[in-house]
Amino acid sequence: MATVAAPQRPETLRAALGEGYGTLFTRQWPAWVGGVLFGMLNVMLFAYEKPWSAADGVRNWGDWLFSQVGAANQTVISPHLYSTSVLNFGIVFGALAAALLARQFAIRMAPPWELLKGVLGGGLMGLGASLAFGCNIGGFFSATSALSLAGPVMMVGLMTGVYIGLKLLVWEVSYISVPAWAGRTRAARAPGKFSAGWQAVQPLAGVSVVALGLGLAFVYDGFEYSTRGGFLVFGLVIGVIMQRTRFCFVRAFREPFMTGNGDATKAVALAIIISSIGFTILKWTDLRDWEVFVSDGFWLGSLLGGFIFGIGMSLSGGCATGSLWRAGEGHVKLWVALASFALSASYSRAWLTDSGWGSRLGEAFFLPDYIGWKMALIGVIALMCLWYLAATWNEVKRKLVAI
Amino acid sequence: MSIQHDQELDASGLSCPVPVLKAKRMLDKMSSGHVLRIIATDPGSAADFPALARHSGNELLDSREEAGKFYYLMRKA
Numbered sequence: 001m002a003t004v005a006a007p008q009r010p011e012t013l014r015a016a017l018g019e020g021y022g023t024l025f026t027r028q029w030p031a032w033v034g035g036v037l038f039g040m041l042n043v044m045l046f047a048y049e050k051p052w053s054a055a056d057g058v059r060n061w062g063d064w065l066f067s068q069v070g071a072a073n074q075t076v077i078s079p080h081l082y083s084t085s086v087l088n089f090g091i092v093f094g095a096l097a098a099a100l101l102a103r104q105f106a107i108r109m110a111p112p113w114e115l116l117k118g119v120l121g122g123g124l125m126g127l128g129a130s131l132a133f134g135c136n137i138g139g140f141f142s143a144t145s146a147l148s149l150a151g152p153v154m155m156v157g158l159m160t161g162v163y164i165g166l167k168l169l170v171w172e173v174s175y176i177s178v179p180a181w182a183g184r185t186r187a188a189r190a191p192g193k194f195s196a197g198w199q200a201v202q203p204l205a206g207v208s209v210v211a212l213g214l215g216l217a218f219v220y221d222g223f224e225y226s227t228r229g230g231f232l233v234f235g236l237v238i239g240v241i242m243q244r245t246r247f248c249f250v251r252a253f254r255e256p257f258m259t260g261n262g263d264a265t266k267a268v269a270l271a272i273i274i275s276s277i278g279f280t281i282l283k284w285t286d287l288r289d290w291e292v293f294v295s296d297g298f299w300l301g302s303l304l305g306g307f308i309f310g311i312g313m314s315l316s317g318g319c320a321t322g323s324l325w326r327a328g329e330g331h332v333k334l335w336v337a338l339a340s341f342a343l344s345a346s347y348s349r350a351w352l353t354d355s356g357w358g359s360r361l362g363e364a365f366f367l368p369d370y371i372g373w374k375m376a377l378i379g380v381i382a383l384m385c386l387w388y389l390a391a392t393w394n395e396v397k398r399k400l401v402a403i
Numbered sequence: 404m405s406i407q408h409d410q411e412l413d414a415s416g417l418s419c420p421v422p423v424l425k426a427k428r429m430l431d432k433m434s435s436g437h438v439l440r441i442i443a444t445d446p447g448s449a450a451d452f453p454a455l456a457r458h459s460g461n462e463l464l465d466s467r468e469e470a471g472k473f474y475y476l477m478r479k480a
Contacts, residue, residue: 028449106471108444110416166420173424184416246447251419258420259454317418326418329446333418398458403427 024244025102025203034245035267038238039274042142045234046282049083049227051146051293052238053138054091054320055129055345057084058338062126062346072350083231086220088324090235091242093213095328098243100206103199110333113182121316122323122337124308126344130352131361132157132305133295135320136249136313139302141268144383145275146293147283147376149365152383153299154306161310162253163402169314170403210236242325249319253310260398262391269388276380284373294366301361406464406476408440409433415472419447423455426477430461433479438464441475448473 010016042052060082067076079085099105110118125135132139132154140158144151213236220229241247251264282288297305313319316337318326323341326334352358367376394400412429414422422443429439441452449466452475456463464476 104446106444108416108418110418114417114421169421169424173421173428246450248419248447254420255454259423259451259458261450261454261458263450317420331418331445401458403424 025098029241029245031245031247031263031267032270034241034247035270036274037241038247039271040278041234041238041241042145042271042275043278043282046142046279046288046292048230048234051138051142051279052087053084053134053142053293054088054324055125055135055138055341057082057086057088058320058342059126059129059345059349060085062342062344065342066346081225081228083228086228087231087235087238090213090232090237091239091321091324092235092328093209094236094239094241095243095325096239097206097209097213097236098240099329100202100209102206102244103202104243105202105205105330107330108332110331111178111183113178114333115336116182117315118317118333118337119340121312121314122340122342123344124312125316125320125337126312126341126346127348128161128305128307128309128312129320129341129345130305130348131297132302132309133297133361134293135309137319137321138293139295139297139305139309141249141272141275142279142293143295143302144272144380145279147276147280147367147380148294148298149367150295150298150302150362152380154297154302154309157303157306157308158253158310161307161312162250162314163257163310164307165311165314166254166257166403168311238321239325239328242321243329247325248322250313250317250322254314256391256394256400257402260395260401262395265391266388269384269391273381273384276377276384280373280377284368290366290368291364294364296359296362296364298362298365305361406438408476409437411440412442414441414443414445414448416444418445419451422448423451426452426475427455427459430459430477430479435479437479439477439479441473441477443473443475444471446473448475452477 010019045052060077061079063072063076064079066072096105129135134143136158140151140154213232217229217232220226220232248264249268252268255261255264283290316323318334320341323334323338327338367379410429410433412426414425422441422445426439426441433439452466453463456477460480462478462480464478466475
């Protein structure tokens with residue numbers, strides 16, 4: 001066993017600052033730190049304007065692209081003015097800044113086969129998010145916190161989908177022999193002088209990205225779009241925390257089935273416990289409307305959408321927000337997944353509206369209308385505690401591991 | 404000290420969770436005591452391989468990062 005060293009007082013100011021920098025940007029933050037911070041940030045977002053969501057912002061990019069080529073029949077809010085899109089841009093830039101500050105940024109090319117899985121996964125996520133009225137953030141995290149029963153139903157769908165997705169990946173690794181040209185990344189250049197210099201300037205570039213982002217928020221303010229500027233700042237903060245904690249909803253659902261590690265699961269459960277308390281206070285006191293994030297997806301839309309979304313995020317290796325922060329870290333596969341997500345979400349949402357299927361996905365189910373505020377909040381917290389306990393039990397027993 | 408490895412898995416460019424699944428698959432086929440060297444570029448692998456080691460009982464002999472690549476040595480139990 002290693003002995004625990006007594007904390008040493010740093011000798012110089014430079015050493016003290018360096019130590020602080022190391023804590024923030026060299027070592028990864030524990031997952032539960034992300035859980036606590038995201039739980040609180042979601043309440044702040046709701047108090048600020050609306051709960052956290054991601055898919056509608058990505059869909060806005062698809063809508064905008066279709067409208068640019070003349071394929072959309074309604075006016076589309078430009079991505080730089082659509083609040084969730086601005087929040088998403090913030091997440092990408094926040095993650096980029098954090099990766100640079102941690103000297104972890106690199107353009108990470110993926111083999112063609114992986115890119116194909118990114119396209120497929122992104123496409124499924126776009127469809128799933130349209131059916132479930134949101135991705136795992138808007139349709140599960142925020143919806144559950146908002147005491148909508150559609151949230152827990154999507155959780156069931158996501159769990160099943162991720163399980164099937166993991167089985168598909170195991171099957172792929174076992175039985176599909178990918179041709180060499182499709183399975184290999186082009187050899188990266190040997191690290192040379194340029195690369196060493198790049199390592200040194202990365203933190204400086206990271207600081208510049210943060211400064212640029214904050215400056216841009218003031219530009220929004222200057223043009224009387226202060227709220228959008230606020231969303232950009234929220235996004236930057238979320239992006240930094242996501243990159244430093246490597247926060248991942250896929251991991252939360254998948255890891256109990258894969259390695260048995262429950263850290264991500266426990267972090268998400270913790271986030272929802274915190275945000276559900278905050279959301280309930282905001283709604284119960286009538287500071288915010290009751291129907292916010294209580295979508296019409298109960299139960300078919302949420303269940304089916306969650307299932308399809310779960311398979312999609314397993315294949316691409318990141319949900320909507322997971323793709324956003326990994327895109328900021330330089331993963332090309334997730335750039336491709338996001339593009340596919342945007343187009344698919346835009347297309348499937350338009351199809352659901354035009355065909356009339358969108359109104360047949362279910363109804364709104366606001367828990368307090370049926371069992372009262374107290375029981376609704378207790379129920380959500382109990383469900384999350386159960387998930388937390390199941391993940392912990394599985395860490396010891398590993399009964400759920402299926403690879 | 405450098406440890407000799409018997410097999411190698413180059414998972415460069417592959418993202419979570421494929422490197423872990425491939426490593427698991429190779430380890431399953433290897434004979435006890437043999438060592439697998441894994442090369443990965445996904446920073447997420449830094450958390451995955453210790454978790455795989457804990458779950459599978461295979462020993463993680465070494466893990467290190469050099470010039471943006473991650474190297475792991477695992478011994479089949």
